[in-house]
Amino acid sequence: MRNLVMTVSYDGTQYFGFQSQPGGNTIQDRIEAAIEQLTGERIAITSSGRTDAGVHARAQIINFHTSSLIPLERWAMALNSRLPPDIRIMEARTADPQFHARRSAKRKTYRYTINTNRVPDVFQRHLQFHHPTRLDVEAMRHALRALIGEHDFTTFCSVKSTKPSHVRTIFDAEIVEERESAASSSSGLIHVFVTGNGFLQHMVRIIVGTLMQVGEGKRDPSEMAVILQARNRKLAGPTAMAHGLMLWEVVY
Structure with missing residues (x-):
């Protein structure tokens, strides 16, 4: 076979x-x-x-x-x-016969897309979360850096998780902005890329929900490290809507 x-x-x-x-x-x-x-x-x-x-x-x-x-x-x-x-x-x-799509994977990358333009893109609305006001992207980048490395991600995991361990390694995390042009006055798109050895239920969406609160000025970027260490889901932000999330790449 x-x-x-x-x-x-x-x-x-x-x-x-x-x-x-x-x-x-x-x-x-x-x-x-x-x-x-x-x-x-x-x-x-x-x-x-x-x-x-x-x-x-x-x-x-x-x-x-x-x-x-x-x-x-x-x-x-x-x-x-x-x-x-x-x-x-x-x-x-x-x-090879022993190849297994899940167990053989070395790293995965997810992308979450936020549209911060005043009016959503009619044709991409089901692939982007619409946030019609500007976000402080530099503050979000600062907060995101706290998640790189091996950590217990209980804070950023659904309470319904049945995994025996919530320890995962984030190899890389970055935010990429996309605008129509350098001179454009529109806010454009914000892509959050997170690469790790594995992800827990709702993990990326909770990370993004928390990052958006940082971008809105509701949280200080330094809080990300504190709530990560607390291992308490109640301390993180909301779970971002599903339609902005995409499995981007799997590396073997």
Whole structure:
């Protein structure tokens, strides 16, 4: 049997997240149904990680074992013809039998996008969180630096987490501003990139919710280190809306 690895892009707006659920309508459900239509095999795919309802992916990685003899170069086109237009297989490749999309991953990067223009972008509104007033980006950058390194991220984790350990390592975290031009008077877009060895439930969204409070002047940047060390979810900011979040990259 071949172990196939695929890169998947999807707009999560209409779905209940990646992982299969009894109610259906998840990314996993749609991909597995497409595989069954194509090959007749009922296969459970493995992903690099779950994404919540409404969260998107630029490069989610999945793998599965198949006995199908379909040539490798035909898989993406064949599956895409059986998938809805908001889910796309970008490429397919083979891997060693022991490759596992989640356990083999070395680092993941998420991007959260905030639109601070007065009027939201009609065409990108489901991919950006609209915050119609300026944010202090330099203060947000200062606060974000406190999270780099290995820490217990209980403060930035859903209280519903069932993980035995909340210790994770953030390798890199940065904020990139995007404007129409250097002379533009509009605030533009703020992209928050966070790269780590793994993420807890709602972790990036809680980090962003807290950063926005810093940007609004409701918190001092120095508070980020203090609330991180407290390991108390109640001390962090709100969970940012799901639609601004995207799984950006997975490295193996």
